[in-house]
Amino acid sequence: MHIVKVNLGDRSYDIEIGTSLGQAGEQLRGLDLGKKIALVTNPTVKKLYGQRVVDALKAAGFLVMSIEIPDGEQHKTLDWANSIYTALLINGFDRKSALVALGGGVIGDLTGFGAATYMRGIPFIQIPTTLLAMVDSSVGGKTGVNHPMGKNMIGAFYQPMKVLMDLSVLKTLPKEELLAGLAEVIKYGVIADEALFAYLDKNRESILALDPDALTHIIRRSCEIKADVVSKDERESGLRAILNFGHTVGHAVENAENYTMRHGYAVAIGMVYASRLAYRTGLCDASVPERVERLIKAYGLPVNLAALSRKPSVTELMDTMQIDKKAEGGKVKFILPKKIGEVVITKEWEEGALREVLEK
Ligand SMILES: NC(=O)c1ccc[n+]([C@@H]2O[C@H](COP(=O)([O-])OP(=O)(O)OC[C@H]3O[C@@H](n4cnc5c(N)ncnc54)[C@H](O)[C@@H]3O)[C@@H](O)[C@H]2O)c1
Ligand SMILES: [Zn+2]
Numbered sequence: 457m458h459i460v461k462v463n464l465g466d467r468s469y470d471i472e473i474g475t476s477l478g479q480a481g482e483q484l485r486g487l488d489l490g491k492k493i494a495l496v497t498n499p500t501v502k503k504l505y506g507q508r509v510v511d512a513l514k515a516a517g518f519l520v521m522s523i524e525i526p527d528g529e530q531h532k533t534l535d536w537a538n539s540i541y542t543a544l545l546i547n548g549f550d551r552k553s554a555l556v557a558l559g560g561g562v563i564g565d566l567t568g569f570g571a572a573t574y575m576r577g578i579p580f581i582q583i584p585t586t587l588l589a590m591v592d593s594s595v596g597g598k599t600g601v602n603h604p605m606g607k608n609m610i611g612a613f614y615q616p617m618k619v620l621m622d623l624s625v626l627k628t629l630p631k632e633e634l635l636a637g638l639a640e641v642i643k644y645g646v647i648a649d650e651a652l653f654a655y656l657d658k659n660r661e662s663i664l665a666l667d668p669d670a671l672t673h674i675i676r677r678s679c680e681i682k683a684d685v686v687s688k689d690e691r692e693s694g695l696r697a698i699l700n701f702g703h704t705v706g707h708a709v710e711n712a713e714n715y716t717m718r719h720g721y722a723v724a725i726g727m728v729y730a731s732r733l734a735y736r737t738g739l740c741d742a743s744v745p746e747r748v749e750r751l752i753k754a755y756g757l758p759v760n761l762a763a764l765s766r767k768p769s770v771t772e773l774m775d776t777m778q779i780d781k782k783a784e785g786g787k788v789k790f791i792l793p794k795k796i797g798e799v800v801i802t803k804e805w806e807e808g809a810l811r812e813v814l815e816k
Contacts, residue, residue, distance in 0.1 A: 462683040471619040481516025490552030496567040497558040498527040540570040554579035560586035561593035568599030572614035582619045587637025591678035596686040636720025650797035701791040702727030708776040712768035724757040734792035
């Protein structure tokens with residue numbers, strides 16, 4: 457088992473990579489928790505892993521209640537957060553009672569928000585079951601729900617007390633979900649670690665075959681990089697923005713597809729265009745966009761706008777980017793690579809260059 461520490465003063469916590477679901481009870485026993493735990497999950501994950509976690513928690517002496525949220529992003533809402541509050545109130549949960557999220561990013565974000573707000577904050581534990589949740593959403597403390605007018609518009613920064621990852625759960629994850637998570641792993645390579653990028657290139661077959669050592673390596677490095685960034689800038693006043701590499705164009709792509717394309721796929725496309733913009737801006741040499749595109753393609757992820765169900769106009773994409781919530785002082789900040797393993801946050805890019813890159 458590998459432990460990655462997230463250093464945030466008295467809110468520091470461990471990410472345990474390579475534990476087993478059956479040990480969840482023992483791992484939580486060491487924390488300062490009351491007796492009551494509510495396990496929040498969805499029917500898909502519950503059927504596969506719910507009982508194992510419930511049994512483990514009960515064996516460790518906890519009183520366990522399950523809360524089921526229907527599967528899907530459309531249920532990451534205040535209404536479903538409210539259903540969590542109601543279940544907790546009916547069952548007499550107090551400030552020491554804990555919420556455990558068992559699922560992907562949707563369950564993690566919703567449960568975390570519930571934990572942040574129920575009685576002004578109760579203990580929260582994440583057991584992520586998608587690759588995306590393992591490398592991204594379960595680390596860093598962003599929790600929240602969607603509003604009809606925008607994704608993730610209601611939320612709180614709220615850190616879990618622990619994150620437990622049993623990598624064997626990835627065996628049941630649909631391939632597209634795995635790839636969506638891998639796009640974020642590739643992102644970590646580009647923004648912070650050329651060796652990770654090279655590892656992803658060299659070990660593609662073992663990664664896609666879910667070899668435990670290969671998975672452990674890429675998940676550990678991803679968590680270390682995100683934990684490092686978050687511990688330096690928890691609330692995104694600066695550095696944390698580098699995690700948005702590929703996300704500016706990515707969001708415009710998701711928007712153009714009415715959010716039917718997986719986030720990771722849109723980010724994959726966004727990373728290729730951002731890398732090209734970096735080259736076009738003179739920040740990096742031509743090998744950077746080439747390598748980024750080649751690796752993304754090798755994993756079977758989309759690399760350009762041709763992957764969309766319809767061709768959006770460049771103006772439409774640019775319009776969406778301007779209203780992107782990261783727009784500050786009138787000009788969008790781009791995260792652009794200087795080389796594989798290093799990016800800059802910059803407003804120094806030309807609109808014409810972006811247009812050209814998107815048109816090509
Ligand atoms: N908080 C953050 O910092 C952060 C970062 C990135 C993304 N997010 C959020 O994460 C969400 C996306 O998360 P996601 O990609 O995990 O999607 P998801 O939670 O919808 O899970 C994807 C699908 O996989 C299923 N599933 C989960 N684990 C499984 C398993 N082990 N085997 C089989 N099926 C399984 C789920 O039921 C679901 O149908 C979005 O809402 C996004 O906004 C949050
Ligand atoms: Zn992302």
